[in-house]
Amino acid sequence: MKPVGLAPTHGTARDIPGIPAVCRDHAWERSRLEWRRGDPGDPSALVEAFLTRHGLAVRDLSARTGDPGDHEVCGAALFVSAAGGAAMIGGAAGAPSPAPAVPDVVVVVYEHAATVRPPEPQGGAFDRSAGPWRLGPWRASWTPSRHAQAVQEVREAIARGDVYQVNLVGHACAAYAGDPLPALRRLARLPGARYAGILQGEGWAIGCASPETLLEVRDGRAVTRPIKGTAPATAAGRAELLASPKERAEHIMIVDLQRNDLSHVAVTGSVRVPELFAVRRWADLWQAESEVTCLVRPGTGLAELLRAVCPGGSVTGAPKLAALREIAALEPVGRGVSMGALGWIGPTGIDLGLTIRTVVADGDDVHVWAGGGITIDSDPAAEVAEAAAKAAPVRALLHGLV
Incomplete structure (x- = not known):
């Protein structure tokens, strides 16, 4: 663990997902x-204690949140890897990350400067x-046939009654030359x-393009928005997604899981699902999203909330x-920065995205992960194709093709 107060500076917080506009340049x-x-x-x-020492009120998140104001500390970025989330609840850690330079939990506290700071130097933490x-060229951590075999093994585990659903994720990496930051942006x-x-x-640098809310907290109300169910972003694809019993069953199972997750930190009887199976677009795909909410039980702090929602149910499975x-x-390699959490914690609330569609550049390679939820009705070849479809827009942008 890096000691508290040891603070390498990497510029302003303007790029942090979820940061309020008023803080970007200050x-x-x-x-x-x-x-x-x-x-x-x-x-x-450790995260809750660290943020508390720096003046952020995260020990009881049931109360009304404050205003941005002129706080000396304007907020903090929080990153939790999939392995870090598993550690929070005593879950199986999985294989080592293929990008070991990245810590499993990172908290960066930002102070509010009186004047606009100059932009960070191009290259940031890299000398590339x-x-x-x-x-x-991309180097995959498993072949399509091994991926399909893993899907079949999950189906067999479901048939035995070991699990109801499992999210399987694959990884690929590619060597690069030049500065990775413009590509990540x-x-x-x-x-x-x-x-x-x-x-x-x-x-290292993490680049995120996630559409999914893992945890949002404001004025004592917690929200998670699980995404589960995918189809091509065409009229036919939308109709197919809405009509698919398999996709709807997969989705409802995860909504139920995340209702249960929030119930551990909720005022009794306050868990609600205001929106169920709404179809929204991400890149060239339709995805189904729901909203699960609750009122946070008095005395509930950030640590308890993180243990309730991490790692995200839509990228793990049930139970x-x-x-x-x-x-x-x-899975042959760890999930690294993917399937974790990344976002902002400040006086006005918490906004953490689930790190799907997320990339990391280390000193040698760019790493990408993609996968999907497996149920008893999953077709192995279709699951392999779905993971490839999710990774394709990310890879194309990294190559500069779009």
Whole structure:
């Protein structure tokens, strides 16, 4: 664990997903906490304690949130990897990350400067800015046939009664030359990229284009918006998604899981589903999204909320701990920065996206992950094709093709 107060500076917070517009050009890094799998302590408790020491009110999130005002600390970026989320609830950790330079939990506290700061130097944490951007061939962590076999193994686990649903994720990486930051910033162009932005550290940068809300908290109300169900963004694709019993069953199962997740931190009887199976567009795909809400129980802090929702149910499965065991047994490499959380915590509330459609550049490679939920009715070839369809827009933007 990186000691509190050891704060490498990487520029302003203008690129952080979820940061309020008023803070973009005035926020400057004050301090940072980093935690890796195997470090001591409960990462959720460490995050809450670190933010509390820096003046952010995260010990009781049931009350009305404040105003941006002129706080010395304007907020913090929070990143939690899939493995970090699993550690918060004692779940199976899975294989090591293929991008080990990135910590499993990162918290960056920003102070509000009186004047606009100059932009961060191009290249940021990288010393790779000379020469044109080039991306090499993609190297996959598993073949399509091995992916299809893993889908079949999940179906067999469901038939045995071990699990109801498991989300399987594949990984690919490509060597690069040049500065990766402009390529990562291109991800913000993807339609539906609600959590578009970048978080940097020494020797790594995360680029996010996620459409999915993992956790939003404002004025004592918590919200999660699970996405599950995918089809091509055509009129026929939309009709197929709406009519598919398999996609709807997969979706409802995860909504029920996340209703249960929020119930652990909710005022009794306050869990609601205001919106169910709404079809929305991300890049060239339709996706089904629901909204699950609750009133936060008095005395509930950030640590308890993170343990309730991490790792996200839409990227694990049901029951969550059993699904994590299947994932650890089947996926050949760790999920790294994907299937975790990235966003902003400030005086006005919390807004964390689920890190689907998320990329990391380390000192050598750019890494991409994509997958989907597997049910008893899943067709292995269709699941392999769906994962490829989700990764395709991200890969194209990284190559500079769109």
